[in-house]
Amino acid sequence: MYTTMSLPEIIRTQYSLKSVHLKREVEFEVFMPDDLMGNEQLNLLLLNDGQDAGALRLQETLADLYGNRKISAVAAVAIKTSAARLEEYGVAGVPDFGGRGSKAQAYTNFIIKELVPFIQETVAGPINGRRAFAGFSLGGLTAFDIAWNNDNYFDAAGVFSGSFWWRKKDLKDGYTDNDRIMHERIRTTKNKPELKFWLMTGTEDELSDRNRNFIIDSIDDTIDVIKELLKKGYRRPEDITYYEKVGGRHDLATWADALPAFLCWAFGRKNV
Template identity: 50%
Template structure:
């Protein structure tokens, strides 16, 4: 994606700028949307149109040490400048999920409304008020845990708007039936089923991360924790759909990695150089 973008050189130590934007009020979500918009070092000194990363759970930027990570990458000239739009979560248990259906406990009941907000309110608002691209091949969406499930669902189903998804410890266990009482039908995992029923789009690419200590559950007793199984099984479904493991998918498994912002912060440079590397 970044191969055709101009290189960027620094006259001095780069420093990103964070703008707190509370001007967007969502009709479908019925709430004010809090955005942290992180601008690249040269933003105020140019008229460039920038690539853009939309990120769920934007309230976690401090724990992710995002400004430190970005400043380090910019100092190394490891990434092409881009605008980060971090969306603070509202009712994340209901707003994050799969737009097509809620899970068996009706979690994710507002995921369709959240997707509507992203497509009809968030993206147009950001494009109007910040110098960001409207091109799908320079637009990325990412998230963590449930927010990662949401990001993947949005990108997979809206290739005209986004081209890349970044998923940190994604909640791909999301399913239509409970696994209690020994029930183990893996075809009930909602996102896997949506991929099977979905379409192949040649320009989509996906980045996934799991940690070996994301959790301890191992529902099929195969010695591999569920979060890893669920993620690698989803990758298998993408490959069956036509995506290449080598060209379209990057999977990073972190030994000792946990389900927390500290682990995600450590691997963040890998994701950002994958998405915006020169």
């Protein structure tokens, strides 16, 4: 007689943390495998826009990949945003031309000084594996920025259709590509953060084409980030992975389809 072993489940637990830096309650969910013994390596994933975890099929995707031994154990933390998303997300210390991102430094402080310590104290077992921060659209830009400035906390950044267009000057006010805030941050950072990068775009992310080169801005801006990283000394494919999804749109369905590829890149089992 043969017995059938069921795949491990992913347990979802809801939390609320009162943030001194954001001056509000921050809600988030932690997704953990239910079969941890306590002696395995446990990775960490922080995910912006965690309110969309259901549409992203995060729990189901983690269960499938973990159950089929494609990824190592990971504590996935889906951080829900608030009505102040356009203020809390962005590049820390550098609001865009419309003043958006004015609280991005406060959000960074919340992540580093409040959320990460809370997770370390709360989850079962120590976070002793790889640590990644990921996000979508403006949440992706934010994840990149926080990881970039805190490589002592993070090993990798994942960006889905990132808002790398984030700029200091509006298009009608004499904008040039040098006005893109994240590109400038990469150029002017003196050190070379110890990070690896997974950057994704969709070929139908948008229709905008500022320089009329027949390549949409989402792809242009992401490729230019890669160019800045290469100038910094990072290498492809060792440090940088670029995933371009044909037909991919700027929506949750596209990012849900791309999520398994990112998770396998970030937390893939070496013995598969």
